[in-house]
Amino acid sequence: MTEILALDGLVKRFGSRTILDGISLNVSAGEIVCFVGPSGTGKSTLLRCINGLEDIQGGRISFEGQAVQGNPSAIRAVRKRVGMIFQHFNLYPHLTALQNVMLAPVVVHKEAKAEVEARARALFDKVRLAHRINAYPAEMSGGEQQRVAIARALCTNPHLLMFDEPTSALDPETVGDVLTVMRDLALEGRTMLVVTHEIRFAADVGTRMVFMDQCRIVEQGDPRAMVAGAQTERARKFLGTIHG
Amino acid sequence: MMQYWPLMLKSAGTTLWLSWLAMLLGALGGTALALLRQIRFAPLRWVVIGYMEFFRSIPILIVLFFAFYGVPLLLEVDISPFVAATLALALHASATMSEVVSAGIASVGRGQWEAAAAAGFSWPQTMRHIIAPQALRVILPPSVGVFITTLKESSLASIIGYIELTRTGLLVRDSTGGGFLPLLALGAVYFVINYAISQVGAALERRLHIGRRSDLVGAMA
Amino acid sequence: MGYSFTLRTIYPYFGDLWQSALNTLSLSLLAIVLSIALGALVALMRRSALRPVRLLGAAYVEVMRNTPLLVILYLVYFAAPEAGVRLSSFMAALVGLTLNSAGYMAEILRAGLIAVPPGQFEAAQSQGMSSAQVLRHVVFPQVFRTIYAPLGNQVIAVILASSLATAVALDEVASWMQTVGSSSFRFFETFVVAAVVYLVLCQSVNIARILIGRKLFPQGRRA
């Protein structure tokens, strides 16, 4: 499998506080890597470093062979190929669902409107929101907004999708809709990084689980095997508490 | 220039007195208007809203001109610059204050009215004991802003010849042979007064928000 | 009452009124446009990474909001000649009004910028937008939504404040009322006429604001 993302000794500090302390990780095309771990261990920060929303203080990140550091145009080139889905959706409130999805392809990728619209409409079918296409974010439930956010990320044909706790701001009854869409994406063979507390989803869908604690990767491996019995004490304890 | 400072400070007192009086009258008038607006009688509401919109849509300066030059012709009475200025400032402040007070009353939820009615309070009793104390917290901070506005507007009294702070500044300028230093000093005096008042207002606001405890808000339950 | 309302005496002055109303209008419009530009600059200063720049921006706002416009007008009118610049009444009024209004515009714009959540910048950046694209397609429309109503209020405030230009000898509507009133002894009538002019100006702004607002911001777009 072709390697798509490589992290090598990544270090992230906020001021004098170290948040990520030497993270190394390689991700191949088609992998679904689920990140789990206690709050505040730097999972969100890790994703944000990968698309350059945070600068890094040490190590290397390369995406499809291109370094994600330094000059803004290189960072933007990477961002064009990486889709990000946020915990709080971050839909643009002044645009309809359809306009949200179409904005970046038209503005950033300079694609023809008609083409983008056809693709966007197909994506709304995929996320099962064809009927909400002209709604504004304020008129939609959290689950609907998050599915629009997924469509928005997909519409630029990204090579990698990053999800930061996509379901933890949702009402319990809408979590399922979002997870269903994510399962579909997994079946299509998309490459995904998913920070989540949904251990069952990670075990079912993930191809790899990465357990992080205190700024480091403590253990990684097959999700089902780790849920059944992790190697390290800390991972066992964490997966036990969150699962039971 | 130095010898004129006592004069400037004394006239700052005049400005404060004029603004304070106008603000007091404006607050009373504004409260009366806001209470009238509470009465469920449409024509009355329109009159109050018309009054507010009228005074918010014309400059205070023409009200001042009318009060000083027009009213004496109309009613054949003599009106001093002080009375004219107080009147014009108070009319304008009352329009703003009626909006501030209305917003304060509206900020108290329906539940309070219902709880009071359920407990057998009359309308005036509810207003006095339940609504007013809660509304006052919302009304006070913006009232400080209205006062600052009134204080700045009081400078217009100089145009009809009332000797307050601005007029004094202009007189000092004349008697020191022109120059803009006296005007800078004048601006500085206004700034210091208004800035001090705005800081008091900010402190008040912090105080009122920190004091927003649930036992105060939900006392009737 | 011995006073009877009649406009006949002041008919001859209506030509002057037209000229005065044009002065009021052009002064206000120019001051609004210029103070938005200056206010934007001050608002950006208040977000600068450099502390002295931030402080300067904050100080500007405080000074303008706590000093009477009349004093600022006198300062501009009397100080400019001493600095060797001869300003017409119109220019002095424009400069004073713009400086003063910019203090308020800066606060309006600052509040508009603060109201855009950080997540909006991040979402837009993560889609690969350049800074200019982020501002144009994501930030500006949201700022505009927030500042729309207060901006309308400020427009009205500037129109009303332009009446103070009479103090620096500009012929605008308030000074028309004063001069025509004192030469005809018809102050009630000139007051009514001046009030109508201002009412029409301000209420047009008000109604336009509401109608345009309804077009621009249908219910669902409220964040």
Ligand SMILES: Nc1ncnc2c1ncn2[C@@H]1O[C@H](COP(=O)(O)OP(=O)(O)OP(=O)(O)O)[C@@H](O)[C@H]1O
């Ligand atoms: N901009 C910032 N400035 C300073 N500290 C920050 C900043 N962003 C995050 N941190 C700190 O970095 C640490 C890691 O944060 P991060 O959000 O990556 O954790 P997380 O693993 O995603 O936790 P959670 O499960 O709660 O989302 C936290 O202690 C947080 O306080």
Ligand SMILES: [Mg+2]
């Ligand atoms: Mg997180």
